Amino acid sequence: MEPIRVAICDDLPGERDTLLALLEQAPIATVCTQFGSSEELLEAFRPDKFDLLLMDIYMDGMTGVEAVQKIREMDKAIPIAFTTTSTDHTLESYRLSVLKYLEKPVQQKEIDDLLRLVKLQKDSAPQLAIQQNGKTQKLPLSELMVLEQQGHHVTLFLKGGSTIQLYGKLSDLLPQLEGQPFFCPHKSYCVNVAFVVGINEEYQCYKMSDGKNVPISRTNRKAAKKEFEDYLFAQTRGIG
Structure with missing residues (x-):
C-alpha cells in the first residue's frame, strides 16, 4: 500500500x-x-x-x-x-x-x-480498468484528462503530461465512465470536464488545462456547452 x-x-x-x-x-x-x-x-x-x-x-x-x-x-x-x-x-x-x-x-x-x-x-475513488501487457491495471479517473481514438488504438492523456496507449476502441471504455464527469464532444474524443477551462467558439473546441484543444463536432456544440456550464455550476454550489 x-x-x-x-x-x-x-x-x-x-x-x-x-x-x-x-x-x-x-x-x-x-x-x-x-x-x-x-x-x-x-x-x-x-x-x-x-x-x-x-x-x-x-x-x-x-x-x-x-x-x-x-x-x-x-x-x-x-x-x-x-x-x-x-x-x-x-x-x-x-x-x-x-x-x-x-x-x-x-x-x-x-x-x-x-x-x-x-x-x-x-x-473508493472511481477508476478505469485497462489492459496493458496482459495485465489489468486501474487508473484513477481523477488523473485522466482526455481519451482519443487514433486508428486501432486509444491514447489516454493523463494529468502531468504522460500518456498511455491501448489497443482497442474508445466505445469499449465508455461504459466505465458513466455517471462520472466525462463527455464525448466528438466521436474520437472523450474528455474529463473537470480539466476543461473554456470553449474556443471560433475553432469549436474544448480548451483543456494542459493547453490541449479537443474538437467539438457540429452536432455536439450545444450539448458540449451545456455540459461544461452544468459542471461549473455544480462545482460553484459544492464549494460555496
Missing part, C-alpha cells in the same frame, strides 16, 4: 513536530512535507501532489483560510483538515469543503481516524 502524502502547514515548528509525531504513530503509513507559511505552501502546491493537507488557521502573513481559498481554485478535491485553537471558522470550513476541524492539542485518535477516512476515500 502506498503511503498517504501529507502536507503540514504551520508557522510554529513545535506544532509541526507534534503533528509529525502523531502521524508517525498512526497505523497508516504517511510521507510528510512541512511548510512554515501559507506562502511557502502555495509556491510548492500542485494538484495531485498531496493526498491530505493539515492546515493551521492562524499564521503570520496569509491565514490558513485565505490559503485554502486559493488551493480550492487549483484543486477542489484534496482532503483538508484545519488545525487550530479556535472554532470561529466552522462556516469557512463548510464553505471550503474542509474534511475535518481538529482542535489543538490534536489527539492521536483524531489523526488515526482522519487517515482512515482519507484512505477510504482514496481506495
Whole structure:
C-alpha cells in the first residue's frame, strides 16, 4: 500500500513536530512535507501532489483560510483538515469543503481516524480498468484528462503530461465512465470536464488545462456547452 502524502502547514515548528509525531504513530503509513507559511505552501502546491493537507488557521502573513481559498481554485478535491485553537471558522470550513476541524492539542485518535477516512476515500475513488501487457491495471479517473481514438488504438492523456496507449476502441471504455464527469464532444474524443477551462467558439473546441484543444463536432456544440456550464455550476454550489 502506498503511503498517504501529507502536507503540514504551520508557522510554529513545535506544532509541526507534534503533528509529525502523531502521524508517525498512526497505523497508516504517511510521507510528510512541512511548510512554515501559507506562502511557502502555495509556491510548492500542485494538484495531485498531496493526498491530505493539515492546515493551521492562524499564521503570520496569509491565514490558513485565505490559503485554502486559493488551493480550492487549483484543486477542489484534496482532503483538508484545519488545525487550530479556535472554532470561529466552522462556516469557512463548510464553505471550503474542509474534511475535518481538529482542535489543538490534536489527539492521536483524531489523526488515526482522519487517515482512515482519507484512505477510504482514496481506495473508493472511481477508476478505469485497462489492459496493458496482459495485465489489468486501474487508473484513477481523477488523473485522466482526455481519451482519443487514433486508428486501432486509444491514447489516454493523463494529468502531468504522460500518456498511455491501448489497443482497442474508445466505445469499449465508455461504459466505465458513466455517471462520472466525462463527455464525448466528438466521436474520437472523450474528455474529463473537470480539466476543461473554456470553449474556443471560433475553432469549436474544448480548451483543456494542459493547453490541449479537443474538437467539438457540429452536432455536439450545444450539448458540449451545456455540459461544461452544468459542471461549473455544480462545482460553484459544492464549494460555496
